[in-house]
Amino acid sequence: MRYNDIVLTVRSLKKSFGPVDALVEGDLTLERGKITALVGNNGAGKTTLIKCITGALRPDYGYISLRGEATPSLTLAEARRRGIATVYQDLALVDVLDVASNIWLGMEPSRWGIVDREVMRRRSIELLKRFAIDLPSVATPVSDLSGGQRQAVALARAIAQGGDILILDEPTSAMGIVERSHIVDAVKKLRKDGQAILYISHDMEQVLETADEVVIMRNGRTIACIPVGELDPLSLAGWISGAIS
Numbered sequence: 117m118r119y120n121d122i123v124l125t126v127r128s129l130k131k132s133f134g135p136v137d138a139l140v141e142g143d144l145t146l147e148r149g150k151i152t153a154l155v156g157n158n159g160a161g162k163t164t165l166i167k168c169i170t171g172a173l174r175p176d177y178g179y180i181s182l183r184g185e186a187t188p189s190l191t192l193a194e195a196r197r198r199g200i201a202t203v204y205q206d207l208a209l210v211d212v213l214d215v216a217s218n219i220w221l222g223m224e225p226s227r228w229g230i231v232d233r234e235v236m237r238r239r240s241i242e243l244l245k246r247f248a249i250d251l252p253s254v255a256t257p258v259s260d261l262s263g264g265q266r267q268a269v270a271l272a273r274a275i276a277q278g279g280d281i282l283i284l285d286e287p288t289s290a291m292g293i294v295e296r297s298h299i300v301d302a303v304k305k306l307r308k309d310g311q312a313i314l315y316i317s318h319d320m321e322q323v324l325e326t327a328d329e330v331v332i333m334r335n336g337r338t339i340a341c342i343p344v345g346e347l348d349p350l351s352l353a354g355w356i357s358g359a360i361s
């Protein structure tokens with residue numbers, strides 16, 4: 117690992133919700149050009165950890181640094197400004213708007229103060245084409261899309277933000293096999309472009325096929341970070357269940 121490749125360092129993060137210790141000990145390092153999968157049973161603390169990293173939640177304790185600089189009070193806006201793009205499980209799309217408007221939400225290209233819909237349409241088509249993301253038309257309202265297509269729009273929006281850290285909470289959970297393989301290819305392309313990618317997944321086959329390393333969470337703790345070459349389906353299941361520790 118080269119020091120300059122490290123874009124995010126997280127140490128000893130803790131977060132409780134009243135009596136529930138959702139995150140007891142969160143440690144993580146993300147590097148440029150690397151895909152890190154975050155895995156663990158339901159309730160292991162994965163979403164809480166990424167919400168602390170993206171400024172959606174304020175940790176009770178711990179240290180986060182971005183490109184070597186400590187960031188003690190990260191907010192959503194600050195995280196985004198500093199290059200963290202996130203796709204949450206709820207996707208946060210605006211149903212009544214079309215695909216292009218959702219991709220560029222809050223970043224709409226404008227001319228003389230008016231949204232330039234033609235530029236927005238063209239840039240959307242270019243972006244979807246570059247990442248081989250398959251959608252019916254950028255003029256389709258997202259309310260008319262399938263669950264998997266909506267996930268694809270949310271990913272396109274995260275890419276459009278142009279950061280160098282991409283965080284995805286179960287990005288393909290609603291997708292069929294073909295859509296899923298397109299998204300996997302898009303994520304691999306982003307890795308090639310030098311992005312640091314962290315994604316939560318319950319799809320172990322996909323994790324083993326896509327990730328460079330796997331961070332295992334159990335009971336609110338990140339208990340191991342293992343290069344994918346050292347894992348197989350059985351050992352990965354063992355790490356998650358606690359049969360291996």
Ligand SMILES: Nc1ncnc2c1ncn2[C@@H]1O[C@H](COP(=O)(O)OP(=O)(O)OP(=O)(O)O)[C@@H](O)[C@H]1O
Pocket residue numbers: 133136137138139156157158159160161162163164165
């Ligand atoms: N806002 C909240 N209020 C109270 N408890 C919460 C809250 N958010 C999460 N928790 C609890 O914290 C624990 C960790 O939840 P979290 O969503 O981080 O787990 P997860 O690993 O992402 O699970 P899943 O795979 O099911 O999405 C769970 O016990 C959950 O019920």
